Amino acid sequence: MAALDVIGFMEKLEATEAPPFTSPQWRYGAEEDALTFYFRNEESYAHRLNEYVTIFLAFDGDQLVGCQVKGVRRRLKSDGQFAVSLVGQSGKVEIGMIFHLLAYDTPDPRLVELGQRAKGLNVDASELMPSS
Amino acid sequence: MRARPGCSSLVGLDPVTGGTKEYWVENDLIQYFYKLGWQHKFKALHSVKEVIGQPAVVFRGLCRDGQEEAMCFAGLASHRYSNHGAELPPPHGMTFVVYVRSDDVIFR
Numbered sequence: 001m002a003a004l005d006v007i008g009f010m011e012k013l014e015a016t017e018a019p020p021f022t023s024p025q026w027r028y029g030a031e032e033d034a035l036t037f038y039f040r041n042e043e044s045y046a047h048r049l050n051e052y053v054t055i056f057l058a059f060d061g062d063q064l065v066g067c068q069v070k071g072v073r074r075r076l077k078s079d080g081q082f083a084v085s086l087v088g089q090s091g092k093v094e095i096g097m098i099f100h101l102l103a104y105d106t107p108d109p110r111l112v113e114l115g116q117r118a119k120g121l122n123v124d125a126s127e128l129m130p131s132s
Numbered sequence: 133m134r135a136r137p138g139c140s141s142l143v144g145l146d147p148v149t150g151g152t153k154e155y156w157v158e159n160d161l162i163q164y165f166y167k168l169g170w171q172h173k174f175k176a177l178h179s180v181k182e183v184i185g186q187p188a189v190v191f192r193g194l195c196r197d198g199q200e201e202a203m204c205f206a207g208l209a210s211h212r213y214s215n216h217g218a219e220l221p222p223p224h225g226m227t228f229v230v231y232v233r234s235d236d237v238i239f240r
Contacts, residue, residue: 006157006177009140013166021169032239041215043172059223
């Protein structure tokens with residue numbers, strides 16, 4: 001079977017109208033072990049903050065738009081204390097807490113802002129830390 | 133052309149031979165950008181195609197566990213895109229980078 005090329009696949013998707021962006025949006029990609037979080041829809045560029053965090057800043061004005069955190073599962077697995085801090089009795093990880101904890105490593109007001117923006121959003125711990 | 137399940141293909145520079153080879157993008161990722169209304173990210177795949185085909189420089193080995201063999205294609209894109217999908221001039225003083233895993237899959 002021949003593979004569709006990327007542009008062909010895009011054209012296929014564009015045959016149906018895309019929904020408008022609604023804020024906030026987040027996604028944990030298990031394959032890439034990365035959490036992506038957006039709370040604004042401005043066009044943005046990437047700025048690497050540290051080993052784990054890349055922030056997205058608006059082309060116009062450099063305001064914080066979102067971020068990507070790499071190696072979330074790897075870090076949860078390797079750092080028991082980090083994991084215990086995040087997973088409460090509900091079995092859910094509050095995304096905002098991840099940013100607040102990362103801010104201890106890299107004191108940056110933008111990480112604190114991300115923590116505030118992500119308040120109330122959570123992900124099942126089992127998704128981040130599969131038992132197998 | 134050999135299909136790779138769940139992926140679409142892009143032809144780009146093979147930095148080892150100087151010829152071309154196929155790279156892959158997961159369809160889920162493309163759909164994800166489109167369905168969330170991130171037109172500027174979705175349309176940036178045109179820039180991915182452009183830069184992976186004609187990079188200014190290619191680096192091998194990212195300073196991250198498990199990505200020692202991954203590559204980074206860096207170059208200048210001719211456009212950036214608005215959230216309405218319109219072509220805009222590229223941002224001044226910035227490069228466009230494309231990351232590729234050792235299995236030839238493009239990742240973020």
